[in-house]
Amino acid sequence: MSGTRTRLNTADRKTLLLRATCHVIARRGVRGLRVEDVAAKAEVSTTLLYYHFTNRAGLLAATMEYVNDRAGSYTAAPAGLTGRQQLLHQLLAEFQDTDEVRDNSAVWNEFRATAVFDPSLHDIAKAATGTWNADIADTIARGQADGSIGSGVDPGSTAERLTALVEGLSNRWLTGMLGTDRAHQQVRTALDKECPLGS
Known part of the structure; x- marks a missing residue:
């Protein structure tokens, strides 16, 4: 073994640092986040971290954006679904028994x-919440357009209630008070009430 490390490009280095930040926040909280701990987790110098994010505030802002993007990738629905099916997929995908999803949820809650x-x-929190609400509202509107969700549903306010439900369930799910299957069941029940089938 030569001991040499593969050189990463800028995007990959930033992703490595943001993933390490999520890991630290998920286990120590935002208040307990120290740049030195992130650098140690990523096995880089703190200088590199400051080079990419300027300061701790910049790192936190970038981390929230990363969390949103990562959630978008694992909640993306496959092609060919109705709007209602897509909405169900997006919401259920917030509860998966993987380290990535659990870390994402923990960071968001923190x-x-x-x-x-x-x-x-x-x-930062307001912008992230707004983006999530808007994505869910768009999916509801898509379901109304294809007839899979009733026309009487208000996309904006319904999205706000559904995302708030997921946030609340997430706290219990992360602490083990609620299993993944039960979380999925609660989401399905809420969706049936909030987004009745189109006529």
Whole structure:
């Protein structure tokens, strides 16, 4: 073994650092996040971390964006589904027994909780929530357009209730008070009530 390490391009280095940040936040919280711990987890120098993100605030903002993008990739529905089927897929995919999904959920919950006491995180949490609500509202509207969701459903307010439900269930799911199957069942029940089938 030569001991040489493969050189990563800039995008891959940033992804490595953001993944390490998620790992640290999921286990120590936002308040417990230290740049040195992220650098150690990623096996890089703190100088590299500051080079890419400028400071701790920049790292946190980039991490929230990364969490949103990563959630978008694992909740993306396959082609050919109705809007309602796509909506169900998006919501159920928030509860998967994988480290990636659990870390994502933990980081998201940490950001929301810490933003209560840290005004510097308000805008980050608000923007991420707005993006998620908008994505879900778009899917509901798509379901109305294809007839799989009733026309009387208000996409914006319904999306807000459904995402709030997922956030609440997520806390219980992460702590083991709610199993994945039960979380899925609750999502299905809520979807039946919030988004009745189109006529």
